[in-house]
Structures are given as C-alpha cells and as structure tokens.
Amino acid sequence: MTLTPMIGFGQVRHKRLKPAGNAFAYPTYFLMLPMRAMQLQGSGGLAHNRRGLLSFFDKDHGDGRNNAVSWIDELLLREGVEDAKGEIWLHTYPRVFGYTFKPVSFWYCHTTEGQLRAIVVEVNNTFGERHCYLLDEPRYGQELTADKVFHVSPFCTLEGGYRFRFMRSAHDGVEKTVARIDYDDSAGPLLETSVSGTLEPLTPASMRKALWRYPAMTFGLIARIHWQAFRLWRKHVPFIRKPQPPEIFVTR
Numbered sequence: 001m002t003l004t005p006m007i008g009f010g011q012v013r014h015k016r017l018k019p020a021g022n023a024f025a026y027p028t029y030f031l032m033l034p035m036r037a038m039q040l041q042g043s044g045g046l047a048h049n050r051r052g053l054l055s056f057f058d059k060d061h062g063d064g065r066n067n068a069v070s071w072i073d074e075l076l077l078r079e080g081v082e083d084a085k086g087e088i089w090l091h092t093y094p095r096v097f098g099y100t101f102k103p104v105s106f107w108y109c110h111t112t113e114g115q116l117r118a119i120v121v122e123v124n125n126t127f128g129e130r131h132c133y134l135l136d137e138p139r140y141g142q143e144l145t146a147d148k149v150f151h152v153s154p155f156c157t158l159e160g161g162y163r164f165r166f167m168r169s170a171h172d173g174v175e176k177t178v179a180r181i182d183y184d185d186s187a188g189p190l191l192e193t194s195v196s197g198t199l200e201p202l203t204p205a206s207m208r209k210a211l212w213r214y215p216a217m218t219f220g221l222i223a224r225i226h227w228q229a230f231r232l233w234r235k236h237v238p239f240i241r242k243p244q245p246p247e248i249f250v251t252r
C-alpha cells in the first residue's frame with residue numbers, strides 16, 4: 001500500500017431489522033489519509049488546515065487540537081498501546097465547502113513493521129458529542145466487539161453492543177476498503193451498517209470528480225439522517241430520550 005493520501009468512492013448501507021424494517025444505500029466518497037506521512041510529504045493537493053472546496057482540519061477530530069496525530073498517539077499511550085508507532089491511516093469525511101459532519105471515523109494504527117495494532121472508532125452524534133471505541137490487537141476480517149455506551153440515534157437505546165469487521169485489500173493495483181458496524185440490542189441483531197469503497201490517489205482530478213458527482217455530500221448526509229429519522233417516526237419506532245454522555249471518553 002502506498003503512503004499517499006487516497007480518496008474512496010463507494011456506498012453507505014444501513015438496514016434496520018426491528019421493530020420496523022428500514023433500509024437504504026447511498027453513494028458516497030471519503031478520505032483515507034496516511035497521517036504520519038502527511039506530516040512529512042504533504043496532503044496531495046488536499047487543503048490541510050486551511051480553506052478549500054475539499055479540506056481536512058485536524059481540529060475536527062479528537063480534542064480539537066491542530067495536530068491530530070499527537071492526540072491519537074497520546075490516547076493510545078494512555079490505553080497501554082505503546083507499539084503503534086507506524087503509519088496511522090484515517091478513514092474520514094472531508095469538509096465540503098468548509099462544512100462537515102463526521103458520523104464515524106476510523107483510525108487504523110500500525111506498528112513500525114506495518115502490522116495493524118489498534119483501531120480507534122471515533123463517533124460523533126448530532127448533539128455535538130464525541131466518543132471513541134478502542135479495538136486492541138485487531139485483524140482485518142476478524143469480528144471485533146465493544147459494549148455500546150454512547151448515544152447516537154434517538155431510535156436506539158444504550159443496551160447491547162457493536163460488532164465490527166474491517167477489510168482493506170489490494171489486487172491488480174486496485175485498493176478497496178470496507179468498514180462494517182452491526183448493532184445488537186439485548187434481544188439480538190438490530191442494525192446492519194457499512195461503508196465501502198474503491199480507493200484512488202487523492203489528486204486534483206479525483207477531487208474534481210468527487211465534487212462533480214456529489215457537490216452537496218455533507219449537506220445531503222445531514223438531510224438523509226433527518227429523513228430516515230422521519231421515516232422511523234412514521235413507522236412508530238419508539239423515540240429514546242438522550243441520556244448523559246459517558247464520563248470516560250474511550251471504551252475498550
């Protein structure tokens with residue numbers, strides 16, 4: 001895998017199984033950024049910590065500082081992960097025309113030998129709150145689990161937990177990535193979600209393609225969240241009042 005910034009074109013899928021079925025799939029694009037390499041060799045034409053049609057700001061992640069790599073390194077060290085000194089790939093959404101909402105971002109943290117050491121799943125809700133799930137010693141293709149402690153949807157409780165599965169592959173020069181998150185409540189499977197895409201180098205041409213195909217992606221994302229919430233309300237899915245956020249920022 002090359003250590004150059006990438007952009008992925010693919011799909012977001014979401015399927016609710018109960019108490020009323022609801023499913024959708026939307027085209028999307030996202031960034032896949034080698035965060036340590038970007039500190040040394042730049043961002044491949046992507047506006048980094050400055051305004052642009054497509055841009056990436058470190059302060060949109062973690063504790064809001066202007067160096068997200070130092071934040072993720074400190075988080076890992078606090079959690080006892082001391083050997084993730086290799087590349088950190090960040091799968092996230094860009095700012096589009098200066099505006100962003102990042103429901104979930106994935107930090108793939110590697111050792112200096114290139115082995116996947118940890119994955120940090122950084123979740124934001126529409127109330128401006130943020131929480132991280134740390135998956136220790138993961139493997140691509142392996143099912144990973146975490147208890148749910150952070151409120152995301154007003155149509156889901158805090159019961160149960162998540163099942164994660166991640167894939168990144170390269171064949172015949174084509175790189176693909178898949179991140180799947182399924183949610184089980186106390187009675188079993190409730191949600192099946194995934195984001196997947198084919199990666200290509202982040203260049204002026206690929207950024208123009210993203211803007212041409214999806215000029216209002218971020219605004220569309222917010223609109224779709226509210227539209228799907230309206231559909232669930234119409235189907236009489238119970239509305240859950242927002243609880244207090246967890247006191248601990250990282251869930252293992």
